[in-house]
Amino acid sequence: MIDSLSFDAYTPTWCPGCGDWSIRIGIKTALTQLGYDPSKVFITFDIGCSGNMNDFLSGYAMHTLHGRAVPSAIGMKIGNHNVKTIVIGGDGGIYGEGGNHFLHACRGNHDVTVIVHDNMVYGLTTGQVAPTAKKGYKSKSTPLGIIEVPLNPLALAVSQGATFVAQAFAGDLNNVIDTVKKGLQHRGFSLINLLQPCVTFNKINTYQYYLKHVYKLPGEYDKSNLKEAMNKALEVNEEKFPLGVLYQAEKPTFHEQLPQLVGNMPLVDRTRYTAFDPLINEFI
Amino acid sequence: MKFSWKIGGEAGFGIMTIGLSFSKIATRLGYQIYDYNEYPSLIRGGHNTYEVVVSDQKISAGRWAIDCLVCLNKATFDLDKHRLTPASLVVYDPEEFEPEGNYQKIPVPFKKFKKEWQVQQLMVNTIALGASLALLGGELQFFYDLINQQFGKKGQEVINFNEKLAKVGFDYVQKAFPNQIKPLLIKREASQKLVMVGNDAFSLGAAIADCRFYAAYPMTPSSTVLTTLASWQSQTGMVVRHSEDELAAVNTALGTAFTGVRSAVGTSGGGFALMTEALSFAGIAEIPLVVYLAQRPGPATGMPTWTEQGDLLFAVFAGHGEFPKIILAPGDVEETVILTTKAFDLADIYQTPVIVITDKSLAESHLSLEKSAVQTFISKYKPDYGKIIKRADSLPYLRYQLTPDGISPQLIPGQKGVFYQANSYEHLEDGHTTEDAAARVAQVKKRSQKTVTYLKNHFHAPAVYGDMAQAKAVFVSWGGNKGVIVEAQKILSDQGLATAFIHFTHLFPMDVSQVSALFNSSRRYVLIENNSQAQFGQLLRMQTGIDIKEKILKYDGRPFWPEEIAQYLISQK
Incomplete structure (x- = not known):
């Protein structure tokens, strides 16, 4: 029988109380409820506390280089587009080191679900500032406070062509499960920005902080309205964090627009091309 | 038989396209070619050149002397006149400049034609190639065939116009310089070339x-x-x-x-x-x-x-x-x-x-x-996928299983009931992350063992061209220098100097015993490389202990000329 325990591997090594615990439960519950098992998913893990889920969540997976989980996942999807493909990373890997890949993946509408553990701090390297931290945030690497304004992942994704942009809060497991399920069900590039308190290194963006600053998007919210999604994405500037799906659109995915990949036959299973005469005749 | 044709002009004149057309016409006429082009890192302005060496034998490198130089501007002549001989044909536009010196001068009024036919500079190339073919005794039909291929999608009108331009250059030279025509590109029977x-x-x-x-x-x-x-x-x-x-x-x-x-x-x-x-x-x-x-x-x-x-x-x-x-x-x-x-x-x-x-x-x-x-x-050719498998025979499947040859079966993801991770961290046989000392050592050894297996099963010793026993000198090189050195050997052999050439293709890792067998302290070895630090020499020394002292190194951005290598040996004799 497939239950969420099928995805279990090693016991996590995260700090007690870390938001990653509930994110992991959220992901494996969502996968199980949607009928997946570890043989039916591709996962790339970035580097960091989030990426360390590689040993706690099973699947056909790559524990990639830091910042490169998105391009590797894009490759997996191209290699076998029948397999559900998930990226698990942190704010540093996806928005910092891999920021360029992230915005181009949005543009391409690659059919991957990117789950970002956004705790506004670098946990695994013991507490340096992350690109999503609020301006002025003091950390070991920015003792005078960070000069840059925070990167806005939701606005970036909406503006660069992502077709599913959502936010969830690790302190609300049902919200995590529900949002991850919707992201997995979406055809195209889906971003789930997961607000995740780092209980060890971030003493500002705590569970209590988020409980004060998050709110659920109302039932009548129109997620097909791009401009409204942009407005919601910009609310972070007033320290308001909407939870739920900010934006969703139906558009052809990257692989659906490659004539080579049309149909259910994945690239890996095709027969070898052997009609070389037309190619070599070009050189006469 | 061997001759060279070179065309030069400003970048943006379409030199590359017309040069390749010449190469293709020459091979279709039954000859073998090697060509080489030079161009600056910009789209317009600057100087572009394209040179083709043609032979009825196998040819593998450039030729220093230019037998036919087509100058679409004065710079072409100025930059290359030191490579001309009194027998060289020089095609130029007398309205543009007059080449000083003793050559077979072929003035062709390109500018006049350009005005007369109201064409862009790009199309002057077509006239120039037509003129070249006439001068070398080629047949216009082969150029027409290429024009048809190239402009087929643009319609008959474009094809006809380009054919007409080719004929303008061809006819002009045939009429004006019947005595200068050299029968070098006469159609000959030969197998089809790419x-x-x-x-x-x-x-x-x-x-x-x-x-x-x-x-x-x-x-x-x-x-x-x-x-x-x-x-x-x-x-x-x-x-x-x-x-x-x-x-x-x-x-x-x-x-x-x-x-x-x-x-x-x-x-x-x-x-x-x-x-x-x-x-x-x-x-x-x-x-x-x-x-x-x-x-x-x-x-x-x-x-x-x-x-x-x-x-x-x-x-x-x-x-x-x-x-x-x-x-x-x-x-x-x-x-x-x-x-x-x-x-x-x-x-x-x-x-x-x-x-x-x-x-x-x-x-x-x-x-x-x-x-x-x-x-x-x-x-x-049949692909060899090694140990990449679609089904794991024994379970649990271990992605990084320890094996005598260092290679573990790699399962194509998809098998039901199985999963694994490709891990950038050090890992156990099952792929999970580890920092355990013994597991680390086992995986390092396993990966290193693949090199041992490769050297045993797939390393190829370098090829040797020429007779080592007779050679007065043995050239040692790698990669794209091959063609140049083989041509240099021909020049030297014509002068009675026997040489050999060790051509490396499998550069790293290297099997010491197979390579060492080719080196003997009594012979003269000359290392040839297109860099300033003799990098292959260093790599050879690192992998085998063989140290080649005599070197010809070139690092001005240009490939070697066969004549340059031959001259080195002749002058050092």
Whole structure:
């Protein structure tokens, strides 16, 4: 029988109380409820506390280089587009080191679900500032406070062509499960920005902080309205964090627009091309 | 018989297109060719040249003396007059300049024709090529055939007009200079030839080898692999991706390779630098990957459109940490096809990165090769996927299982009830992360064992050209210098100087005993490299202890001339 325990591997090594615990439960519950098992998913893990889920969540997976989980996942999807493909990373890997890949993946509408553990701090390297931290945030690497304004992942994704942009809060497991399920069900590039308190290194963006600053998007919210999604994405500037799906659109995915990949036959299973005469005749 | 034709003009004049047309016409007339072009890193302005050596025998490098120089501007004459002889034909426009000196002068009024026919500078090329064909005794029909191929989609009117321009140049020379015509391009019977550059050869080799994914960010001189494979994708079904940067290209290719798809990336030095972290990932995660590295002079942006062999040691040491890697360096276009297919096999067999290294002069110079030989090779080639499997026979499946040859079965993801991770961290046999000392040592040994297995099963000793026992000197070189050295040997042999040439293609890792057998302290060895640090010499010494003291090194961005190497030996005799 497939239950969420099928995805279990090693016991996590995260700090007690870390938001990653509930994110992991959220992901494996969502996968199980949607009928997946570890043989039916591709996962790339970035580097960091989030990426360390590689040993706690099973699947056909790559524990990639830091910042490169998105391009590797894009490759997996191209290699076998029948397999559900998930990226698990942190704010540093996806928005910092891999920021360029992230915005181009949005543009391409690659059919991957990117789950970002956004705790506004670098946990695994013991507490340096992350690109999503609020301006002025003091950390070991920015003792005078960070000069840059925070990167806005939701606005970036909406503006660069992502077709599913959502936010969830690790302190609300049902919200995590529900949002991850919707992201997995979406055809195209889906971003789930997961607000995740780092209980060890971030003493500002705590569970209590988020409980004060998050709110659920109302039932009548129109997620097909791009401009409204942009407005919601910009609310972070007033320290308001909407939870739920900010934006969703139906558009052809990257692989659906490659004539080579049309149909259910994945690239890996095709027969070898052997009609070389037309190619070599070009050189006469 | 051997002669050279060269055309020069301002960048943007369409020199490349017309040069290739000359090469194709010459091969269709039954000759063999080698061509070489020079161009600056810009689109308009600057000086472009294209030279073709034609022979009725196999030919593999340029020729110093220019037998026919077509000057579309004065700079062409000024820059190349030192390579002319009194017998050289010089085609020029008397309205533009008058060449001083003793040559066979062929004034052709290009500017007048341009005005008369109201054509762009680009089309003056067509007139110039028509004139060249008349001067060399060629047939216009072969040019017409190419025009039909080239402009077929643009309609009959465009074809007719271009044919007319070709005839203008051809007729003018036939009428005005009947006594200067040299019967060099008389149609002869010969087997059908292909005209390909190294980049074409890599592209074809990749397609033959069942490569299904290629990613790159354009970078001279590797860019035409990307554009050629992209132009073939609807036929081959290969997915060709122009990524946002080289980091994306290589990490996407590792993703496709993970799913069991043969994958490759291509770049030059700067882009390769960006890819090195991922090579290291491929090394520890044991993911097959082919990297095409077409060198140009560095450091940094260097001289983008020129040639050098300056990235060899960088390629050998690319990637942090210790992991197996294979470097193959084809010597010419034909070897590029063959070694590219071998690179894909080796990447799968050893589940590690394999680098195919070329340089601009090989990557972008055309060589004629037998069509039937390529067809025979294609029909005989069968991909060797090594231990890549679709089903794990025994469970639990261990991705990094310890084996005597260091190679573990690599399961194509999909088998029900099974899963595993390709891990960039050190790992246990099952793929899970570890920091355990004994497990670390076991995995390091396992990966290193792949090198031992490779040296036993797939390393190829260098080929030797000429008779070592008779040789007064033995040249030692690698990669694209092959053609030049073989031509130099012919010149030297004509002068009664016997030489041999050890041509390395399997550069790293190297089997000491097979290589050492070719070196003997009583012989004179001369190392030839297109770089300033004798990088292959250093690599040879590092791997075998063999130290070659005598060296010819060139690092001005230009390939060697056969005459230059021959002259070195003659003057040192």
